[in-house]
Amino acid sequence: MFLIQLRHELWKLFGKKRTYMGFAMFFVAQVVILMVFRFSRASRGMGDLLETNGYDITAFLSPLTAACFTNFWLAYLLLPLYGSLVGGDLVAKEAEDGTLRMILARPVSRTRLLLLKWLAGAAFSVVLSLLLGLTGLLIGLPFFPWGGLFAFVPGELFAVFPADVGLWRYAAAHLLMSVKATTVMGLAFFFGCLPIKPAAATIMALSFIFLNFILMNIPWFADLKPWFLTYHLNLWQQMYESPIRWTRMGESLSLLLGFNATFFALGAAVFGLRDLKS
């Protein structure tokens, strides 16, 4: 019964056109970034950086490298946007449209309904993150020869991997990216459980994320970084570090699981107390 109801939630979520907005925008953004990189002088800058550090550009100018730097920026900025858009809609949009009242005339508990919706949102987040990884790689394949992975974030990360290691790191990074997407979705989901409009839930979740991001990047707050949610949301980036700091990753992962459980519990508590009227 639970699985049938979950399937129904997925029908609802994936039957909506706006659910695909994130997929469409990611695809367009990836194509644009990769084309500009391929057909402009932008790749020369990357070549210079690699050569200065003693690496051969031809070994690393690959679909993996192109997809990696493309998805870095998309994951920083667009992933929270689409995660919160869907998370904010899950409860608040149904309340706004009146379908929530139709559902809650049924013998289904509010907590069970929220769990179904959260799981559907989590499924969306995983699919979105994995597709982001897959399409990034596929778009780059016709334009770059297969090769190693070069991951670079100014001041934070400089790493090179042979193709086989690079591929699994890239895959694992996108799997962990789904934890980020799920957490952002869960935050917006929590706000959506309050008696507010879906757009307000999305905006509140994004504001929370952006505020964390701003605080984390103020130089004088450098020592406080581990206290901010965005610091832990970027755990996927650690898959490109060499060596991987497993302890830090485990810490971030467990904290994010805790955040998710807290957001859900708070949302369920608020939603459970609400009066649902037309």
Added chain:
Amino acid sequence: MIRLKDLTKRFGQRLAVDALTLEVRRGDVFGLLGHNGAGKSTSIGMLLGQVWPSSGEAWIGDHEVSRDRSRALARVGAIFEAPAFYDYLSGWRNVEILAGYSSPVSQQRLTEVFEWVGLSGREHQVVRTYSHGMRARLALAQALVPDPELLILDEPTNGLDPEGIHEMRATIRRLHAELGLTLLLSSHLLTEVEQLCNRIAVLNKGRKVFEGGLEEVQRGQDWVFLQTDAFDVVVTRLTAEGLVVGARDGRRIALASGVPVSDVVRRLVELGHPVHGIGRETLTLEEFYLSLMKETPCS
């Protein structure tokens, strides 16, 4: 089937429902009547566990809704004013999803219900293309699929055109006659309730001001219309003799308990008053309702 005991709901300072106690028996078509804002929808919300009561209890069968909502609502269907659907999905998919929150749904049951409500052939079209009338039928379908014993209809004809209203009323009669459902219907349309219900409760400012059978309403007090010369003189005389206990409008008298109309006619003839017309009068629901509202006016 339904028992409400001192059910009360406050929204902040506003008292929306005030100690509502009523009973809907199995097989009733029960009308919950009241003006807009009288507390009908809030009462239905509490009955469905969508609105938390401030105090009191709502029972469906042997289960109290706040404590045992899942069991209480297991055999209950509900239709709301302006039913909402997932417009981008088909009617079939909508019913499958909504009814799926009650129990697993078989394809055969869905086919039967779509046929019953008259949506066969349109069930796989997206709901966005449905007319108001079709949406009302779809609302009925989603309520009927889990095979309910009790159907709750909150202002079911609001927003429908005259043809849709006629169709919905005919359907409500069929639900009772063919499926034997107990129906709780909220409405502010007096004619609708009069046509459909056998028992009613009237709410005013969140308080119940009447509960009883429709026959009881129609009998009301024992009003008799009387056409005679010198009405006031006649009333004074008959009152003095204990035959009449009240009069109104210069043409209606209320007989004392147990006094038949024939006694009044005989006495008037004996007193030499001409009787141009006399007969028992039944109150319409509208007259009854308005008299209740006069007795307990809204602020």
